Amino acid sequence: MTLSSTRRALAIVLGLSVLASPSLAAQRTLLNASYDPTRELYQEYNAAFAKYWKGKSGDDVTVRQSHAGSGGQSRAVIDGLRADVVTLALAYDIDTIAARAKSLPPEWQSRLPNNSAPYTSTIVFLVRKGNPKGIKDWPDLVKPGVAVITPNPKTSGGARWNYLAAWGYALKANNGNAAAAERFVGQLYKNVPVLDSGARGSTITFTQRGLGDVYIAWENEAYLALDEFGADKFEVVMPSVSILAEPPVAVVDRVAERNKNRDLAEEYLKYLYSAEGQAIIARHYYRPRDAAAASAAKVQLPDIELFTIDEVFGGWKKAQAEHFNDKGIFDKIYKP
Amino acid sequence: MAPKRTFAPIAESPKIRIGLVLLSLIYILFFLVLPVVVVFTEAFSRGFAHYLEAVTEPDAQAAIKLTLLVAAIAVPANVVFGVAASWAIAKFDFVGKSFLITLIDLPFSVSPVISGLIYVLMFGGQGLIGPWLDEHDIQIVYAVPGIVLATVFVTFPFVARELIPLMQEQGAEEEEAARSLGASGWQTFWRVTLPNIKWGLLYGVLLCNARAMGEFGAVSVVSGHIRGFTNTMPLHVEILYNEYNLPAAFAVASLLAFLALVTLVAKGILELRYGHELAPVHH
Amino acid sequence: MTVVAARTPFWRKPSVLPGFGLSMGLTLLYLGFIVLIPLAAMILRAAGLSWDEFVGVVTDPRALAAYRLSFGASFVAAVVNIVFGVLTAWVLVRYEFPGKRFVEGLVDLPFALPTAVAGIALTALFAENGWVGQILAKAGLKVAFTPLGVVIALVFIGLPFVVRTVQPVLQDLDKEVEEAAASLGASRLQTFRHIILPAILPAALTGFALAFARALGEYGSVIFIAGNLPMKSEIVPLLIIIKLEQFDYAGAAAIGVAMLTAAFVLLFMINLLQRWSRSRIGAF
Numbered sequence: 089m090t091l092s093s094t095r096r097a098l099a100i101v102l103g104l105s106v107l108a109s110p111s112l113a114a115q116r117t118l119l120n121a122s123y124d125p126t127r128e129l130y131q132e133y134n135a136a137f138a139k140y141w142k143g144k145s146g147d148d149v150t151v152r153q154s155h156a157g158s159g160g161q162s163r164a165v166i167d168g169l170r171a172d173v174v175t176l177a178l179a180y181d182i183d184t185i186a187a188r189a190k191s192l193p194p195e196w197q198s199r200l201p202n203n204s205a206p207y208t209s210t211i212v213f214l215v216r217k218g219n220p221k222g223i224k225d226w227p228d229l230v231k232p233g234v235a236v237i238t239p240n241p242k243t244s245g246g247a248r249w250n251y252l253a254a255w256g257y258a259l260k261a262n263n264g265n266a267a268a269a270e271r272f273v274g275q276l277y278k279n280v281p282v283l284d285s286g287a288r289g290s291t292i293t294f295t296q297r298g299l300g301d302v303y304i305a306w307e308n309e310a311y312l313a314l315d316e317f318g319a320d321k322f323e324v325v326m327p328s329v330s331i332l333a334e335p336p337v338a339v340v341d342r343v344a345e346r347n348k349n350r351d352l353a354e355e356y357l358k359y360l361y362s363a364e365g366q367a368i369i370a371r372h373y374y375r376p377r378d379a380a381a382a383s384a385a386k387v388q389l390p391d392i393e394l395f396t397i398d399e400v401f402g403g404w405k406k407a408q409a410e411h412f413n414d415k416g417i418f419d420k421i422y423k424p
Numbered sequence: 425m426a427p428k429r430t431f432a433p434i435a436e437s438p439k440i441r442i443g444l445v446l447l448s449l450i451y452i453l454f455f456l457v458l459p460v461v462v463v464f465t466e467a468f469s470r471g472f473a474h475y476l477e478a479v480t481e482p483d484a485q486a487a488i489k490l491t492l493l494v495a496a497i498a499v500p501a502n503v504v505f506g507v508a509a510s511w512a513i514a515k516f517d518f519v520g521k522s523f524l525i526t527l528i529d530l531p532f533s534v535s536p537v538i539s540g541l542i543y544v545l546m547f548g549g550q551g552l553i554g555p556w557l558d559e560h561d562i563q564i565v566y567a568v569p570g571i572v573l574a575t576v577f578v579t580f581p582f583v584a585r586e587l588i589p590l591m592q593e594q595g596a597e598e599e600e601a602a603r604s605l606g607a608s609g610w611q612t613f614w615r616v617t618l619p620n621i622k623w624g625l626l627y628g629v630l631l632c633n634a635r636a637m638g639e640f641g642a643v644s645v646v647s648g649h650i651r652g653f654t655n656t657m658p659l660h661v662e663i664l665y666n667e668y669n670l671p672a673a674f675a676v677a678s679l680l681a682f683l684a685l686v687t688l689v690a691k692g693i694l695e696l697r698y699g700h701e702l703a704p705v706h707h
Numbered sequence: 708m709t710v711v712a713a714r715t716p717f718w719r720k721p722s723v724l725p726g727f728g729l730s731m732g733l734t735l736l737y738l739g740f741i742v743l744i745p746l747a748a749m750i751l752r753a754a755g756l757s758w759d760e761f762v763g764v765v766t767d768p769r770a771l772a773a774y775r776l777s778f779g780a781s782f783v784a785a786v787v788n789i790v791f792g793v794l795t796a797w798v799l800v801r802y803e804f805p806g807k808r809f810v811e812g813l814v815d816l817p818f819a820l821p822t823a824v825a826g827i828a829l830t831a832l833f834a835e836n837g838w839v840g841q842i843l844a845k846a847g848l849k850v851a852f853t854p855l856g857v858v859i860a861l862v863f864i865g866l867p868f869v870v871r872t873v874q875p876v877l878q879d880l881d882k883e884v885e886e887a888a889a890s891l892g893a894s895r896l897q898t899f900r901h902i903i904l905p906a907i908l909p910a911a912l913t914g915f916a917l918a919f920a921r922a923l924g925e926y927g928s929v930i931f932i933a934g935n936l937p938m939k940s941e942i943v944p945l946l947i948i949i950k951l952e953q954f955d956y957a958g959a960a961a962i963g964v965a966m967l968t969a970a971f972v973l974l975f976m977i978n979l980l981q982r983w984s985r986s987r988i989g990a991f
Contacts, residue, residue, distance in 0.1 A: 518719030535924025638821025
């Protein structure tokens with residue numbers, strides 16, 4: 089708590105000093121619609137970016153944040169939430185905005201380096217201190233009597249990564265047998281007592297409501313929980329294999345242009361790739377693209393075997409249609 | 425003094441009385457007292473300094489300001505409507521009156537979630553007139569107008585429901601007398617009707633305001649949850665709660681709980697001192 | 708006077724008072740724009756589905772499970788409230804005890820306390836590490852994040868209704884009837900069953916129906932304390948939100964229409980109950 093509250097206090101002080109500086113500089117605002125667990129990341133990043141932009145252009149910038157489940161945010165943007173930039177959990181949610189609202193071009197993902205994902209992350213397990221149920225890897229999650237916490241794949245991006253990570257493991261363990269993978273994931277979801285709508289809700293359920301033996305979590309969310317509640321309460325367990333998550337970012341062209349924010353919005357996303365941006369990303373336990381930033385931030389995340397969604401599932405569009413749309417495999421599996 | 429009857433008592437024995445009182449007190453304790461106590465205990469669990477920081481930080485201040493703004497629009501709007509509706513309904517006789525009253529009551533029985541949903545379906549990007557609004561750069565949902573609309577919807581019946589029975593009970597004789605003495609319509613309203621309904625009106629405003637400041641479900645659907653911008657106090661409480669910041673969540677919640685207690689006290693005073701000038705039945 | 712009468716349309720009685728046109732016009736305009744048109748937009752959206760699709764959405768197993776929970780929990784909560792509400796009304800009207808004024812004032816708390824605040828407070832109380840939850844956990848009872856938690860939240864928000872409907876009836880109840888019954892040898896319990904209960908029944912049922920209707924649509928206080936587990940602890944309003952988040956606008960609207968229909972039926976029943984209640988009071 090202390091670390092993040094000083095950080096928070098710092099952000100407030102920075103914010104206030106920016107507000108207080110008397111100048112004729114223009115006051116600009118930008119809205120970033122993001123997914124659930126990035127609250128702390130963008131709180132720090134926004135303050136750093138505001139400072140950078142002030143130095144660069146002389147203008148003050150306030151970045152406003154909106155957080156919810158990634159799918160929900162995508163829907164809100166389509167329905168008129170005027171976000172200049174979206175920073176969501178997975179590419180499909182931004183594809184949907186491009187397809188339904190046509191407010192950014194379909195090839196948005198090629199506009200920034202690394203498929204527009206300034207960092208990667210993966211899916212790990214958070215267990216209670218001492219690992220009382222002896223959770224070491226994916227097969228331990230389907231054992232009877234193990235309660236698994238994960239959010240609802242219908243609304244949460246993180247939950248979809250969780251689901252696909254489990255599926256990918258099962259495929260691998262069963263030599264690519266899809267029926268076996270479906271059985272495995274089905275069994276896993278039988279062990280899920282609560283399905284929150286966003287990753288943050290699940291974190292609360294596991295850490296504060298005390299439900300479940302293992303929480304399938306974003307890596308960053310798992311480490312954040314250690315920071316917030318103390319390493320004496322929880323442990324992070326790395327599975328033998330997991331999925332490479334690439335949460336992408338994009339300018340919503342139509343909104344940014346309407347707000348005359350295109351320059352600001354583009355720079356805001358570009359700066360995520362800068363040394364400072366990458367260092368902040370590393371400090372919040374995401375995996376930066378820039379390895380130097382990771383070592384500078386003194387946060388070294390363990391190396392594990394990661395597979396990509398393109399390799400195993402043939403991309404997000406296919407995975408979404410097969411698994412998560414109405415009457416998809418998830419609907420078939422999840423019938424308690 | 426009537427002689428003591430032993431065979432057929434008209435009151436319960438002291439033992440039963442005490443038992444019933446205790447049972448009722450336990451019910452009140454668990455469902456009403458403890459929740460309020462827990463809000464304040466948790467709010468101050470990190471000390472007063474933390475409490476002060478939580479309620480004065482910029483996002484909390486923005487949430488407080490937005491909540492006050494929304495109430496400042498929604499309550500007067502519903503006062504104007506409530507007075508107009510009760511004037512039409514109570515002072516005149518017309519066909520379809522009870523149907524009209526039912527329609528006014530409707531928002532009470534509609535789920536707050538639906539109250540938000542209807543505006544998204546109407547004004548959202550994929551909504552009925554969303555594309556038109558977008559072309560003309562008018563934003564309603566995920567901005568202040570949407571929050572105001574949703575709040576107006578859920579607080580819609582409060583003033584009218586208080587005034588209609590009150591004005592019906594008072595009848596139209598006084599107004600008719602004023603008119604026959606040559607008073608104009610507005611004079612009649614300001615000098616005769618308004619003084620008669622002022623306490624009832626205040627009562628309605630009080631409840632309307634409490635609900636307007638505290639509405640969660642409807643506002644949550646249309647807010648967009650932009651920190652420091654479209655977050656009302658109840659939504660800010662939820663956000664803090666989701667950021668593991670329980671003391672701060674309860675600190676902001678304690679302001680709302682305090683408002684609720686003030687509302688109850690003011691309501692109690694009104695009922696006690698001006699009960700005869702309020703509507704005959706409450707809720 | 709004659710002018711007024713001459714201008715008065717057939718569907719309303721003439722009156723010397725002015726302002727009917729203005730006040731009625733304003734009322735209808737406001738009602739139309741705020742309530743009726745947006746509600747119509749929802750119905751229109753649901754009407755975009757074919758009849759079979761509509762039935763498919765509203766009778767989907769997950770939706771059925773949500774109705775079961777919402778109706779079931781609302782019913783149980785209303786039952787708790789009718790029992791304890793009548794008791795509390797009785798105690799407040801008939802007895803004197805220290806702190807009575809405090810209780811009297813506090814009963815309306817659920818009307819004034821924002822539902823989100825109630826939600827986090829009840830969750831803090833009834834979670835396994837909460838003040839009450841700890842004790843219940845020892846007894847093996849889990850409240851928070853189970854359907855029982857939903858009931859607790861709904862008891863809270865429906866608490867004032869029965870108390871407030873029964874209280875005035877009890878106050879007006881003629882004590883002489885009770886005395887007469889007693890002098891005829893009726894026991895206190897018999898008097899209660901045959902004299903008092905029938906008198907307060909319509910009011911108590913009205914309160915029950917009001918509490919039930921309010922509970923059915925409740926969202927804020929429930930989502931914090933319910934586990935929100937599909938098929939198990941997911942209430943109907945939450946299902947609507949989830950449908951919306953999944954771009955299923957028509958599905959959200961369809962379930963919304965189903966809820967709206969239920970609300971209408973309840974409103975109608977409440978009106979009937981109130982009429983019955985009034986005629987009952989008139990008889991005394």
